[in-house]
Amino acid sequence: MYKPVVDFIRSHYQTDNFIALHEPVFIGNERAYVLETIDSTFVSSVGKFVDRFEEMIREYTGAKYAVATVNGTAALHMAMLVAGVNSNDLVITQSLSFIATCNAISYLNAEPVFVDVDLKTLSLSPEKLEVFLNENAEVINNECFHIETGRRISACVPMHTFGHPAEIDRIKEICDRFHICLIEDAAESIGSTYKNQQTGTFGLLGIFSFNGNKTITCGGGGVIVTNDEHLGKMAKHLTTQAKVPHRWDFVHDHIGYNYRLPNLNAAMACAQLEQLDKFIELKRNWANQYEQFFESTAITFCKEPENSKSNYWLNAILLKDRTERDEFLTYTNDNGIMTRPCWTLMHKLVMFKNAIKGDLSTSEWIEDRLVNLPSTVKI
Numbered sequence: 618m619y620k621p622v623v624d625f626i627r628s629h630y631q632t633d634n635f636i637a638l639h640e641p642v643f644i645g646n647e648r649a650y651v652l653e654t655i656d657s658t659f660v661s662s663v664g665k666f667v668d669r670f671e672e673m674i675r676e677y678t679g680a681k682y683a684v685a686t687v688n689g690t691a692a693l694h695m696a697m698l699v700a701g702v703n704s705n706d707l708v709i710t711q712s713l714s715f716i717a718t719c720n721a722i723s724y725l726n727a728e729p730v731f732v733d734v735d736l737k738t739l740s741l742s743p744e745k746l747e748v749f750l751n752e753n754a755e756v757i758n759n760e761c762f763h764i765e766t767g768r769r770i771s772a773c774v775p776m777h778t779f780g781h782p783a784e785i786d787r788i789k790e791i792c793d794r795f796h797i798c799l800i801e802d803a804a805e806s807i808g809s810t811y812k813n814q815q816t817g818t819f820g821l822l823g824i825f826s827f828n829g830n831k832t833i834t835c836g837g838g839g840v841i842v843t844n845d846e847h848l849g850k851m852a853k854h855l856t857t858q859a860k861v862p863h864r865w866d867f868v869h870d871h872i873g874y875n876y877r878l879p880n881l882n883a884a885m886a887c888a889q890l891e892q893l894d895k896f897i898e899l900k901r902n903w904a905n906q907y908e909q910f911f912e913s914t915a916i917t918f919c920k921e922p923e924n925s926k927s928n929y930w931l932n933a934i935l936l937k938d939r940t941e942r943d944e945f946l947t948y949t950n951d952n953g954i955m956t957r958p959c960w961t962l963m964h965k966l967v968m969f970k971n972a973i974k975g976d977l978s979t980s981e982w983i984e985d986r987l988v989n990l991p992s993t994v995k996i
Protein backbone atom coordinates (compact mmCIF):
# COMPACT_ATOMS: atom_id res chain seq x y z
CA MET A 618 0.00 0.00 0.00
CA TYR A 619 2.90 2.40 0.68
CA LYS A 620 5.07 1.21 -2.20
CA PRO A 621 3.68 3.83 -4.65
CA VAL A 622 4.77 6.57 -2.21
CA VAL A 623 8.31 5.19 -2.07
CA ASP A 624 8.42 4.86 -5.88
CA PHE A 625 7.11 8.40 -6.30
CA ILE A 626 9.76 9.90 -4.00
CA ARG A 627 12.52 7.83 -5.63
CA SER A 628 11.48 8.93 -9.11
CA HIS A 629 11.62 12.58 -8.02
CA TYR A 630 15.09 12.34 -6.50
CA GLN A 631 16.23 9.86 -9.18
CA THR A 632 18.43 7.81 -6.89
CA ASP A 633 18.52 4.30 -5.42
CA ASN A 634 20.52 5.56 -2.44
CA PHE A 635 19.22 6.62 0.96
CA ILE A 636 17.05 9.74 0.75
CA ALA A 637 17.34 12.10 3.73
CA LEU A 638 14.60 14.31 5.13
CA HIS A 639 16.33 17.61 4.46
CA GLU A 640 19.86 18.16 3.21
CA PRO A 641 21.58 21.48 2.60
CA VAL A 642 22.37 22.50 -0.98
CA PHE A 643 25.45 24.61 -1.74
CA ILE A 644 25.40 25.75 -5.35
CA GLY A 645 26.02 29.50 -5.04
CA ASN A 646 28.76 31.67 -3.58
CA GLU A 647 29.23 29.62 -0.37
CA ARG A 648 32.72 28.42 -1.24
CA ALA A 649 33.93 31.81 -2.50
CA TYR A 650 32.66 33.78 0.50
CA VAL A 651 33.92 31.27 3.08
CA LEU A 652 37.37 31.22 1.45
CA GLU A 653 37.33 35.01 1.50
CA THR A 654 36.98 34.97 5.30
CA ILE A 655 39.86 32.47 5.60
CA ASP A 656 42.11 34.49 3.29
CA SER A 657 41.33 37.65 5.23
CA THR A 658 41.81 35.88 8.62
CA PHE A 659 38.52 37.47 9.76
CA VAL A 660 36.72 34.24 10.65
CA SER A 661 35.49 35.13 14.10
CA SER A 662 33.66 37.95 15.83
CA VAL A 663 34.69 40.75 13.46
CA GLY A 664 34.16 40.92 9.72
CA LYS A 665 32.07 42.38 6.94
CA PHE A 666 29.81 39.36 6.35
CA VAL A 667 28.01 39.75 9.67
CA ASP A 668 27.02 43.31 8.77
CA ARG A 669 26.18 42.29 5.22
CA PHE A 670 24.01 39.40 6.40
CA GLU A 671 22.10 41.63 8.83
CA GLU A 672 21.55 44.15 6.02
CA MET A 673 20.33 41.41 3.66
CA ILE A 674 17.89 40.10 6.30
CA ARG A 675 16.54 43.62 6.85
CA GLU A 676 16.01 44.03 3.15
CA TYR A 677 14.50 40.57 2.68
CA THR A 678 12.07 40.67 5.60
CA GLY A 679 11.35 44.38 5.69
CA ALA A 680 12.24 44.51 9.39
CA LYS A 681 14.07 47.65 10.54
CA TYR A 682 16.61 45.82 12.75
CA ALA A 683 18.32 42.45 12.40
CA VAL A 684 20.77 40.91 14.86
CA ALA A 685 22.65 37.79 13.72
CA THR A 686 23.18 35.16 16.41
CA VAL A 687 25.08 31.92 16.85
CA ASN A 688 21.90 29.83 16.49
CA GLY A 689 18.13 30.10 16.59
CA THR A 690 17.85 28.99 20.21
CA ALA A 691 20.14 31.84 21.31
CA ALA A 692 18.02 34.21 19.20
CA LEU A 693 14.88 33.02 21.02
CA HIS A 694 16.55 33.40 24.42
CA MET A 695 17.69 36.92 23.57
CA ALA A 696 14.37 37.98 22.01
CA MET A 697 12.49 36.98 25.17
CA LEU A 698 15.12 38.56 27.40
CA VAL A 699 14.93 41.98 25.73
CA ALA A 700 11.14 41.74 25.54
CA GLY A 701 11.17 41.63 29.34
CA VAL A 702 10.34 38.01 30.14
CA ASN A 703 11.30 37.64 33.80
CA SER A 704 11.97 34.87 36.25
CA ASN A 705 8.76 33.09 37.29
CA ASP A 706 6.76 34.51 34.35
CA LEU A 707 4.55 32.32 32.18
CA VAL A 708 5.06 32.25 28.40
CA ILE A 709 2.38 30.84 26.11
CA THR A 710 3.54 28.57 23.32
CA GLN A 711 2.65 25.39 21.40
CA SER A 712 3.08 21.89 22.71
CA LEU A 713 3.55 20.86 19.08
CA SER A 714 6.96 22.45 18.52
CA PHE A 715 10.65 21.76 18.58
CA ILE A 716 12.23 21.78 22.07
CA ALA A 717 14.21 24.99 21.42
CA THR A 718 11.21 27.24 22.16
CA CYS A 719 10.64 25.74 25.61
CA ASN A 720 14.36 25.57 26.37
CA ALA A 721 14.74 29.29 25.69
CA ILE A 722 11.77 30.02 27.98
CA SER A 723 13.44 27.89 30.67
CA TYR A 724 16.79 29.73 30.38
CA LEU A 725 14.95 32.80 31.69
CA ASN A 726 13.51 30.79 34.60
CA ALA A 727 10.10 31.31 33.10
CA GLU A 728 7.70 28.45 32.35
CA PRO A 729 5.83 27.49 29.20
CA VAL A 730 2.03 27.35 29.08
CA PHE A 731 0.70 25.16 26.30
CA VAL A 732 -2.13 26.19 23.99
CA ASP A 733 -3.40 24.03 21.14
CA VAL A 734 -2.60 24.32 17.45
CA ASP A 735 -4.97 24.63 14.53
CA LEU A 736 -5.44 21.75 12.07
CA LYS A 737 -5.41 24.18 9.11
CA THR A 738 -2.05 25.79 9.95
CA LEU A 739 -0.47 23.24 12.35
CA SER A 740 0.45 26.39 14.30
CA LEU A 741 -0.96 28.19 17.36
CA SER A 742 -4.76 28.40 17.23
CA PRO A 743 -6.19 31.91 17.76
CA GLU A 744 -9.52 30.39 18.88
CA LYS A 745 -7.89 28.21 21.54
CA LEU A 746 -5.65 31.08 22.65
CA GLU A 747 -8.66 33.32 23.15
CA VAL A 748 -10.57 30.62 25.06
CA PHE A 749 -7.57 29.94 27.29
CA LEU A 750 -7.07 33.61 28.11
CA ASN A 751 -10.78 34.34 28.63
CA GLU A 752 -11.00 31.46 31.10
CA ASN A 753 -7.64 31.78 32.85
CA ALA A 754 -6.25 35.30 32.60
CA GLU A 755 -6.98 38.82 33.81
CA VAL A 756 -5.42 42.15 32.90
CA ILE A 757 -4.37 44.40 35.79
CA ASN A 758 -2.60 47.71 35.12
CA ASN A 759 -1.76 46.74 31.54
CA GLU A 760 -0.22 43.43 32.55
CA CYS A 761 -1.69 39.98 32.09
CA PHE A 762 -1.91 37.51 34.99
CA HIS A 763 -2.80 33.84 35.26
CA ILE A 764 -5.71 33.94 37.72
CA GLU A 765 -5.14 30.62 39.51
CA THR A 766 -1.41 31.10 40.21
CA GLY A 767 -1.17 34.89 40.13
CA ARG A 768 1.82 34.60 37.83
CA ARG A 769 2.41 37.10 35.04
CA ILE A 770 1.88 35.97 31.45
CA SER A 771 4.48 38.14 29.78
CA ALA A 772 4.83 36.70 26.28
CA CYS A 773 3.27 34.48 23.65
CA VAL A 774 5.57 32.63 21.24
CA PRO A 775 3.69 31.00 18.36
CA MET A 776 5.69 28.88 15.90
CA HIS A 777 5.05 28.73 12.13
CA THR A 778 5.15 24.95 11.91
CA PHE A 779 7.10 23.39 9.02
CA GLY A 780 6.99 26.81 7.31
CA HIS A 781 3.17 27.16 7.28
CA PRO A 782 2.19 30.58 8.63
CA ALA A 783 -0.03 30.79 11.69
CA GLU A 784 -3.03 33.16 11.56
CA ILE A 785 -0.67 35.67 13.01
CA ASP A 786 -2.82 38.80 12.63
CA ARG A 787 -5.57 37.26 14.78
CA ILE A 788 -3.02 36.05 17.32
CA LYS A 789 -1.53 39.54 17.45
CA GLU A 790 -4.93 41.14 18.03
CA ILE A 791 -5.60 38.79 20.97
CA CYS A 792 -2.12 39.35 22.47
CA ASP A 793 -2.56 43.13 22.16
CA ARG A 794 -5.94 42.94 23.88
CA PHE A 795 -4.46 40.95 26.78
CA HIS A 796 -1.25 43.03 26.97
CA ILE A 797 0.92 40.04 26.15
CA CYS A 798 4.05 40.58 24.12
CA LEU A 799 4.14 38.65 20.82
CA ILE A 800 7.40 37.00 19.76
CA GLU A 801 7.35 34.82 16.62
CA ASP A 802 9.38 31.64 16.50
CA ALA A 803 9.82 31.79 12.73
CA ALA A 804 12.79 29.41 12.87
CA GLU A 805 11.20 27.20 10.20
CA SER A 806 9.48 29.82 8.07
CA ILE A 807 12.12 32.08 6.51
CA GLY A 808 10.55 33.49 3.34
CA SER A 809 6.99 32.39 4.18
CA THR A 810 4.44 35.18 4.00
CA TYR A 811 1.05 35.82 5.58
CA LYS A 812 -1.12 38.32 3.69
CA ASN A 813 2.01 39.25 1.72
CA GLN A 814 4.03 40.11 4.85
CA GLN A 815 7.05 38.05 5.93
CA THR A 816 6.53 35.79 8.95
CA GLY A 817 8.66 36.94 11.88
CA THR A 818 7.75 40.61 11.33
CA PHE A 819 4.28 40.69 12.92
CA GLY A 820 5.35 40.43 16.55
CA LEU A 821 7.42 42.77 18.67
CA LEU A 822 10.33 40.48 17.76
CA GLY A 823 10.79 37.44 15.55
CA ILE A 824 13.57 34.91 15.07
CA PHE A 825 14.86 32.65 12.29
CA SER A 826 17.21 29.65 12.40
CA PHE A 827 19.91 28.65 9.92
CA ASN A 828 20.67 25.23 11.38
CA GLY A 829 21.86 22.54 8.98
CA ASN A 830 18.40 21.11 8.34
CA LYS A 831 16.58 24.40 7.71
CA THR A 832 15.59 25.89 4.33
CA ILE A 833 18.88 27.81 4.22
CA THR A 834 21.82 27.12 6.50
CA CYS A 835 25.17 28.49 7.58
CA GLY A 836 26.16 25.46 9.66
CA GLY A 837 24.61 27.02 12.73
CA GLY A 838 23.10 30.46 13.00
CA GLY A 839 20.08 32.55 13.77
CA VAL A 840 18.78 36.08 13.55
CA ILE A 841 16.47 38.31 15.58
CA VAL A 842 14.30 40.81 13.69
CA THR A 843 12.34 43.74 15.12
CA ASN A 844 11.06 47.18 14.15
CA ASP A 845 11.75 48.50 17.64
CA GLU A 846 14.96 50.52 17.71
CA HIS A 847 15.57 50.17 21.44
CA LEU A 848 15.06 46.38 21.42
CA GLY A 849 17.14 45.95 18.27
CA LYS A 850 20.06 47.88 19.74
CA MET A 851 19.71 46.13 23.09
CA ALA A 852 19.76 42.70 21.41
CA LYS A 853 22.90 43.62 19.45
CA HIS A 854 24.59 44.88 22.61
CA LEU A 855 23.69 41.91 24.81
CA THR A 856 24.61 39.30 22.18
CA THR A 857 28.09 40.82 21.92
CA GLN A 858 29.12 40.63 25.61
CA ALA A 859 27.58 44.05 26.33
CA LYS A 860 30.87 45.75 25.56
CA VAL A 861 30.83 49.53 25.53
CA PRO A 862 32.48 50.56 22.23
CA HIS A 863 35.99 51.90 22.75
CA ARG A 864 39.29 51.64 20.85
CA TRP A 865 41.11 49.77 23.65
CA ASP A 866 39.18 49.73 26.92
CA PHE A 867 37.15 46.69 27.90
CA VAL A 868 34.16 48.02 29.78
CA HIS A 869 30.88 46.11 29.95
CA ASP A 870 27.62 47.54 31.28
CA HIS A 871 25.37 44.45 31.51
CA ILE A 872 25.66 40.71 31.90
CA GLY A 873 26.21 39.94 28.23
CA TYR A 874 26.23 36.83 26.09
CA ASN A 875 28.65 35.51 23.50
CA TYR A 876 25.82 34.92 21.04
CA ARG A 877 27.32 36.66 18.01
CA LEU A 878 27.39 34.85 14.67
CA PRO A 879 31.02 34.28 13.57
CA ASN A 880 32.01 35.92 10.28
CA LEU A 881 32.84 32.47 8.87
CA ASN A 882 29.22 31.37 9.28
CA ALA A 883 27.90 34.75 8.17
CA ALA A 884 29.76 34.33 4.87
CA MET A 885 27.87 31.11 4.18
CA ALA A 886 24.63 32.72 5.39
CA CYS A 887 24.98 35.53 2.81
CA ALA A 888 25.57 33.03 0.00
CA GLN A 889 22.55 30.95 1.07
CA LEU A 890 20.24 33.94 1.45
CA GLU A 891 21.09 34.99 -2.11
CA GLN A 892 19.48 31.71 -3.22
CA LEU A 893 16.49 31.65 -0.88
CA ASP A 894 13.87 32.68 -3.44
CA LYS A 895 15.09 30.05 -5.88
CA PHE A 896 15.03 27.36 -3.16
CA ILE A 897 11.50 28.34 -2.12
CA GLU A 898 10.30 28.15 -5.71
CA LEU A 899 11.74 24.63 -6.04
CA LYS A 900 10.34 23.59 -2.65
CA ARG A 901 6.88 24.86 -3.56
CA ASN A 902 7.05 23.03 -6.84
CA TRP A 903 7.94 19.75 -5.06
CA ALA A 904 5.16 20.33 -2.53
CA ASN A 905 2.74 20.83 -5.41
CA GLN A 906 3.76 17.47 -6.88
CA TYR A 907 3.26 15.79 -3.48
CA GLU A 908 -0.15 17.42 -3.20
CA GLN A 909 -1.26 16.11 -6.58
CA PHE A 910 0.12 12.65 -5.86
CA PHE A 911 -1.74 12.30 -2.55
CA GLU A 912 -5.04 13.57 -4.00
CA SER A 913 -5.82 10.09 -5.36
CA THR A 914 -4.90 8.35 -2.07
CA ALA A 915 -6.41 8.01 1.40
CA ILE A 916 -3.53 10.06 2.81
CA THR A 917 -4.00 13.80 3.48
CA PHE A 918 -1.27 16.17 2.35
CA CYS A 919 -0.84 19.27 4.58
CA LYS A 920 -1.37 22.22 2.25
CA GLU A 921 -0.40 25.81 2.93
CA PRO A 922 -3.16 27.64 4.81
CA GLU A 923 -5.34 30.39 3.33
CA ASN A 924 -3.96 33.91 2.90
CA SER A 925 -0.43 32.65 3.07
CA LYS A 926 2.52 31.46 1.05
CA SER A 927 4.51 28.72 2.75
CA ASN A 928 8.18 28.01 2.17
CA TYR A 929 7.22 24.31 2.54
CA TRP A 930 10.31 23.68 4.67
CA LEU A 931 9.15 20.16 5.57
CA ASN A 932 6.31 18.48 3.71
CA ALA A 933 3.83 16.70 5.95
CA ILE A 934 1.04 14.17 5.56
CA LEU A 935 -1.66 12.86 7.90
CA LEU A 936 -2.33 9.12 8.14
CA LYS A 937 -5.51 7.46 9.39
CA ASP A 938 -4.33 6.75 12.92
CA ARG A 939 -1.22 6.02 14.99
CA THR A 940 -1.03 2.41 13.80
CA GLU A 941 -1.00 3.47 10.17
CA ARG A 942 1.48 6.22 10.96
CA ASP A 943 3.87 3.69 12.48
CA GLU A 944 3.40 1.26 9.58
CA PHE A 945 4.18 4.07 7.15
CA LEU A 946 7.28 5.13 9.13
CA THR A 947 8.52 1.53 9.24
CA TYR A 948 7.91 0.85 5.55
CA THR A 949 9.55 4.05 4.26
CA ASN A 950 12.56 3.95 6.59
CA ASP A 951 13.05 0.22 5.84
CA ASN A 952 13.16 1.18 2.18
CA GLY A 953 15.82 3.86 2.53
CA ILE A 954 13.55 6.87 2.63
CA MET A 955 13.83 8.96 5.73
CA THR A 956 10.49 9.99 7.19
CA ARG A 957 9.67 10.91 10.76
CA PRO A 958 6.77 11.74 13.05
CA CYS A 959 6.40 15.22 14.52
CA TRP A 960 8.16 15.97 17.79
CA THR A 961 6.86 14.30 20.96
CA LEU A 962 4.52 16.93 22.36
CA MET A 963 6.23 19.20 24.88
CA HIS A 964 3.70 18.56 27.67
CA LYS A 965 4.62 14.86 27.53
CA LEU A 966 8.32 15.50 28.24
CA VAL A 967 9.50 15.08 31.85
CA MET A 968 10.59 18.72 32.15
CA PHE A 969 7.17 20.10 31.22
CA LYS A 970 4.73 17.43 32.36
CA ASN A 971 3.38 19.69 35.12
CA ALA A 972 3.09 22.76 32.90
CA ILE A 973 -0.16 24.73 32.78
CA LYS A 974 -2.07 23.89 29.61
CA GLY A 975 -5.30 24.39 27.74
CA ASP A 976 -7.20 21.79 25.71
CA LEU A 977 -4.57 20.12 23.49
CA SER A 978 -6.83 17.73 21.57
CA THR A 979 -5.77 18.91 18.09
CA SER A 980 -2.06 18.68 18.96
CA GLU A 981 -2.59 15.12 20.17
CA TRP A 982 -4.68 14.22 17.12
CA ILE A 983 -1.89 15.50 14.84
CA GLU A 984 0.86 13.80 16.86
CA ASP A 985 -0.87 10.45 16.25
CA ARG A 986 -1.07 10.94 12.49
CA LEU A 987 1.58 13.28 11.10
CA VAL A 988 4.65 12.20 9.13
CA ASN A 989 7.25 14.47 7.52
CA LEU A 990 8.49 13.53 4.05
CA PRO A 991 11.79 14.19 2.24
CA SER A 992 11.85 17.87 1.33
CA THR A 993 15.37 18.61 0.10
CA VAL A 994 15.58 20.97 -2.85
CA LYS A 995 16.39 19.00 -5.98
CA ILE A 996 18.56 20.90 -8.43
Ligand SMILES: *Cc1c(COP(=O)(O)O)cnc(C)c1O
Binds near residue numbers: 805838
Ligand atom coordinates in the same frame (compact mmCIF):
# COMPACT_ATOMS: atom_id res chain seq x y z
C1 LIG B 1 15.27 24.95 14.39
C2 LIG B 1 14.35 25.54 15.37
C3 LIG B 1 14.79 26.48 16.34
C4 LIG B 1 16.18 26.95 16.50
O1 LIG B 1 17.12 25.99 16.40
P1 LIG B 1 18.69 26.17 16.34
O2 LIG B 1 19.13 24.79 16.00
O3 LIG B 1 19.13 26.62 17.68
O4 LIG B 1 19.07 27.16 15.27
C5 LIG B 1 13.83 27.03 17.18
N1 LIG B 1 12.55 26.70 17.09
C6 LIG B 1 12.08 25.83 16.16
C7 LIG B 1 10.64 25.56 16.10
C8 LIG B 1 12.97 25.21 15.28
O5 LIG B 1 12.50 24.34 14.38
